[in-house]
Amino acid sequence: MKAIAKAHTNIALIKYWGKRNEQLFLPMNNSISITLDRFYTTTSVSFQEDLSSDRFLLDGEEVGGKERQKISSFLDLIRNTANKQYFAVIDSVNQVPTAAGFASSASGFAALAAAATKAIGLDLDDTGLSRLARQGSGSACRSIYGGFVEWNKGERADGVDSFATQILDENGWNVSVLSIMVEAKQKKVLSREGMRRTVETSPFYSGWLESLETDLVGTREAIQRRDFEQLGMILEHNALKMHATTLGANPPFLYWTNATVEVMQRVQELREVGVEAYFTIDAGPNVKVICQLKDEQKVKEGLQSLNCVQDIFLCHPGPGISYLTT
Ligand code: ADP
Numbered sequence: 001m002k003a004i005a006k007a008h009t010n011i012a013l014i015k016y017w018g019k020r021n022e023q024l025f026l027p028m029n030n031s032i033s034i035t036l037d038r039f040y041t042t043t044s045v046s047f048q049e050d051l052s053s054d055r056f057l058l059d060g061e062e063v064g065g066k067e068r069q070k071i072s073s074f075l076d077l078i079r080n081t082a083n084k085q086y087f088a089v090i091d092s093v094n095q096v097p098t099a100a101g102f103a104s105s106a107s108g109f110a111a112l113a114a115a116a117t118k119a120i121g122l123d124l125d126d127t128g129l130s131r132l133a134r135q136g137s138g139s140a141c142r143s144i145y146g147g148f149v150e151w152n153k154g155e156r157a158d159g160v161d162s163f164a165t166q167i168l169d170e171n172g173w174n175v176s177v178l179s180i181m182v183e184a185k186q187k188k189v190l191s192r193e194g195m196r197r198t199v200e201t202s203p204f205y206s207g208w209l210e211s212l213e214t215d216l217v218g219t220r221e222a223i224q225r226r227d228f229e230q231l232g233m234i235l236e237h238n239a240l241k242m243h244a245t246t247l248g249a250n251p252p253f254l255y256w257t258n259a260t261v262e263v264m265q266r267v268q269e270l271r272e273v274g275v276e277a278y279f280t281i282d283a284g285p286n287v288k289v290i291c292q293l294k295d296e297q298k299v300k301e302g303l304q305s306l307n308c309v310q311d312i313f314l315c316h317p318g319p320g321i322s323y324l325t326t
Pocket residue numbers: 041058067070092093094097098099100101102103104105106107108109112137190191192282283284
């Protein structure tokens with residue numbers, strides 16, 4: 001009753017921001033992402049008859065409290081479906097900073113969903129895994145697949161039609177994503193809390209939703225046509241709109257630091273001298289810069305010279321989930 005799975009993180013080009021049902025992780029809007037080759041989680045799950053509770057080890061350290069509770073509630077979904085009430089030892093290693101805006105929750109819950117279902121003997125297809133991973137962390141439903149992925153929000157109240165599908169596989173369009181680390185600390189406002197507060201209190205949230213369909217249509221079209229400029233213009237605009245909603249929340253909050261703004265401005269300066277690069281930012285201060293393969297060294301040099309930049313991780317489209325032999 002043991003299995004090991006690996007899942008990569010993904011970066012949203014069109015953001016998932018807001019839930020219509022918190023319990024089932026049903027989003028207000030569709031989102032589109034790229035799965036990244038450089039960042040991933042490897043998780044081993046072993047169900048055992050003699051355990052009296054779940055044990056969660058993250059990067060070799062025992063985790064308790066609320067964090068372990070999140071894992072146990074997620075495993076309950078799997079135990080109930082399989083009709084087997086064994087507890088498990090979960091041993092997970094993040095090759096990505098945890099809770100710093102690099103999408104550890106996406107690779108974390110995608111790997112956990114894959115390993116736990118396999119270990120308990122449930123045979124789910126990718127759609128089933130995506131639907132399940134969604135209920136650990138919304139963005140995790142996109143990490144089941146490689147390449148360019150869209151999460152369809154679905155219409156139903158029970159969430160059966162809310163899962164991701166692949167738009168292009170990881171070999172379909174080789175763009176470069178530079179993950180710019182300006183701060184490795186864990187964020188103060190977790191994504192979950194940030195989006196909840198925004199939906200409940202921000203007067204800008206309705207504007208976010210109203211303009212989404214246009215962004216989605218344009219992004220799908222840009223991916224199909226491999227139109228980099230169109231993709232870049234939309235993704236940068238979409239990220240800024242998402243962050244604008246947080247300023248209207250009550251109490252208001254902002255994920256950016258001075259360093260975030262410096263990186264954003266450098267990207268815009270690069271464009272002024274003809275280097276096509278665009279930025280996006282998730283729930284944290286770190287920035288992801290997207291450019292074409294031919295420009296990745298120029299973009300790297302342009303950003304490295306900023307004092308606030310601690311590290312640059314060069315990423316490309318990566319694969320979906322895989323299983324490792326035990
Ligand atoms: P991030 O930007 O890293 O996705 P979030 O605030 O969305 O930050 O999520 C952080 C949460 O993701 C953690 O508090 C933890 O609950 C969960 N998480 C991170 N890594 C793992 C993992 N390897 N396995 C299971 N859950 C994880």
